[in-house]
Amino acid sequence: MNLIGEKISYKPDEQFHLNDVSFNFKKGNLYTILGRTLSGKTTLLKTIAGLLNPDKGSISFEEKDFIKIPVWERNVAMVYQQFINYPHLNVYENITFPLEQRKLSPEQIKKDVDEALKTVGLVGFENRKIQELSGGQQQRVALARSLAKKAKILLLDEPLVNLDYKLREQLREEFKRIFSEGLSQDTILIYSTTDPQEVMELNGEVIVLDEGKVLQKGPAKEIFENPSNLKVAEISNDPPMNVLKGSKNSKNLNFENISLEIPNHFKNLEDRDYNFGIRASEIKLDENGEEFEIELAEISGSETLLHLKRGNSKIIALIEEVMNFKIHEKVKINFNANKFYAFGEDEKLVSSPYGGTNG
Amino acid sequence: MSKLYTFLKYFFITFWTVFVVAPFLWAVSTSFKDFQSVNSKVTYIPWLDFEPTLEGWRVLIKSPAKGGVDIVEPYFNSIFVTCTASLISIVLGTLAAYALSRFTFKAGFVRNNDITFFFISQRIMPPIVLSIPFFIFLSTIGLLDSLLGLVVVYIVLLMPIAVWIMVDFFNRVPKELDETALIDGCNPYQAFYKVVLPNSIPGLIVAGMFCIIFGWIDFFFAFILTFTEVQLLPVKVVALNSSITPWWSLSASALVSVAPLIIVAFIVERYLSKGNLSGALK
Numbered sequence: 001m002n003l004i005g006e007k008i009s010y011k012p013d014e015q016f017h018l019n020d021v022s023f024n025f026k027k028g029n030l031y032t033i034l035g036r037t038l039s040g041k042t043t044l045l046k047t048i049a050g051l052l053n054p055d056k057g058s059i060s061f062e063e064k065d066f067i068k069i070p071v072w073e074r075n076v077a078m079v080y081q082q083f084i085n086y087p088h089l090n091v092y093e094n095i096t097f098p099l100e101q102r103k104l105s106p107e108q109i110k111k112d113v114d115e116a117l118k119t120v121g122l123v124g125f126e127n128r129k130i131q132e133l134s135g136g137q138q139q140r141v142a143l144a145r146s147l148a149k150k151a152k153i154l155l156l157d158e159p160l161v162n163l164d165y166k167l168r169e170q171l172r173e174e175f176k177r178i179f180s181e182g183l184s185q186d187t188i189l190i191y192s193t194t195d196p197q198e199v200m201e202l203n204g205e206v207i208v209l210d211e212g213k214v215l216q217k218g219p220a221k222e223i224f225e226n227p228s229n230l231k232v233a234e235i236s237n238d239p240p241m242n243v244l245k246g247s248k249n250s251k252n253l254n255f256e257n258i259s260l261e262i263p264n265h266f267k268n269l270e271d272r273d274y275n276f277g278i279r280a281s282e283i284k285l286d287e288n289g290e291e292f293e294i295e296l297a298e299i300s301g302s303e304t305l306l307h308l309k310r311g312n313s314k315i316i317a318l319i320e321e322v323m324n325f326k327i328h329e330k331v332k333i334n335f336n337a338n339k340f341y342a343f344g345e346d347e348k349l350v351s352s353p354y355g356g357t358n359g
Numbered sequence: 360m361s362k363l364y365t366f367l368k369y370f371f372i373t374f375w376t377v378f379v380v381a382p383f384l385w386a387v388s389t390s391f392k393d394f395q396s397v398n399s400k401v402t403y404i405p406w407l408d409f410e411p412t413l414e415g416w417r418v419l420i421k422s423p424a425k426g427g428v429d430i431v432e433p434y435f436n437s438i439f440v441t442c443t444a445s446l447i448s449i450v451l452g453t454l455a456a457y458a459l460s461r462f463t464f465k466a467g468f469v470r471n472n473d474i475t476f477f478f479i480s481q482r483i484m485p486p487i488v489l490s491i492p493f494f495i496f497l498s499t500i501g502l503l504d505s506l507l508g509l510v511v512v513y514i515v516l517l518m519p520i521a522v523w524i525m526v527d528f529f530n531r532v533p534k535e536l537d538e539t540a541l542i543d544g545c546n547p548y549q550a551f552y553k554v555v556l557p558n559s560i561p562g563l564i565v566a567g568m569f570c571i572i573f574g575w576i577d578f579f580f581a582f583i584l585t586f587t588e589v590q591l592l593p594v595k596v597v598a599l600n601s602s603i604t605p606w607w608s609l610s611a612s613a614l615v616s617v618a619p620l621i622i623v624a625f626i627v628e629r630y631l632s633k634g635n636l637s638g639a640l641k
Contacts, residue, residue: 101544
């Protein structure tokens, strides 16, 4: 009864948009697709919706060959990153549109629409024109239309990406509530995003996609704690995880003429060259630390992002207060060695602080 | 500075208004004059300068047997030919434009843009180049000097305008709008007429307006492809000019032939400012 995709490939031009993608989505679950822009997220969702036909592979749902069913008979719902609504209809008509298309009874339509409006918090906006609404409200209308349909598959393609910061935070909170209350156990919810924080907050099953290929699948916590390779570590962290080329010997971890004590989880590692990974938040300013040069300092909200350089290594440190720095100024920082990741030279995870692989 | 700007703004607006409206007023005034008032001296204001007469207007609806010119039949011919050709052009042109905007065509080296250019290229050629082929074509199928023949020729002239405007318009309607309609349970035809068309009304109006204008004002083909059976308004108006130029009836007929376009412009202007697509995509 699941939505199953097998070895789906889509290559309309020189490049793969989807490359051998397989999945098994179960009803009542939330799946997030994490990937950078142009990683194939939208293509995957459009393929599931039926707007694109893959060159190879199969999709089945409830034991039926999904690819043979045209879009308009699949009963999926989709919310785009652009706020797509029908501009010639008002809010109420926008939400009834798919229901009328399915020829439901007027009482049923009224009931479903009222319910959806309540869920997204747009009661009282029924007769407004779409053009009169703010971006966030427009996206709520699109979401309400998708919810009212009670589709078995609900696709959300970066629904928050075009909203401003504050609204995004607010709507993200509401999404969590809507997903837990407003959806039946019959629904498969697939949510795509570029934002690792969104993935962690929604806390579903994650598929990490890059250049049309699935890099890793698993629960959000697992992706965060044990990224299977460097790419995943970059994609699933914002700012991306820092990578330092270095080596381990019997006494120390060495990189850029810095020596660190070997943390516990590295005790069993072979002595050789590694790509060490460290999150920006695990780097602290420290008088007794190592000297780095500031290339750029950006203040975002209550945090300061420092782009630092030493030798051939460039890293980003996240300082949790607002500080002013001059460019090319030297700062001293300290690494939290207990949070180091080790990736092999093939970029695969060797050891993680959370017990991944041979930790 | 801003005072000077305001002054200049109103000055030029006033200047331009007078420039545009004066000939119309002149024509209105002339249409009520008789031979005497036109030829003796310059006169402007009825009853003061000259005695107004309806003769110029009466001639237009009198049959030629009674010394009139009877533009009633050409008038309705023109309305029929323009409206029919415009309507067919808009319907076919819109469908063609939608296909060109949404689907990818490949035939040898021909792509969507080449097809669009093919349509537009029909308007790039000077009409004189097309006149002989059209003449031979119509005479072969026996439609020379007939309303149907004119409708056919006008469709060829007007459809490129419709295609051109509508391709551009559809390209600006987000593809996601059609996709959402498909996802919401419309088949492709329903998506077109339930969602895309209602949101294309401004484009349809602009295209329709251009078709009507270009159809209505055409003199060249109306002149070449008709003789005695069928006459269109522009030809008839020009034909008024004989050895003695009847300025009064010429003015009157000019005014009645411009009237439909003015009415169309007023209706259209109201719709154009109303509709927009901003809600589809932000």
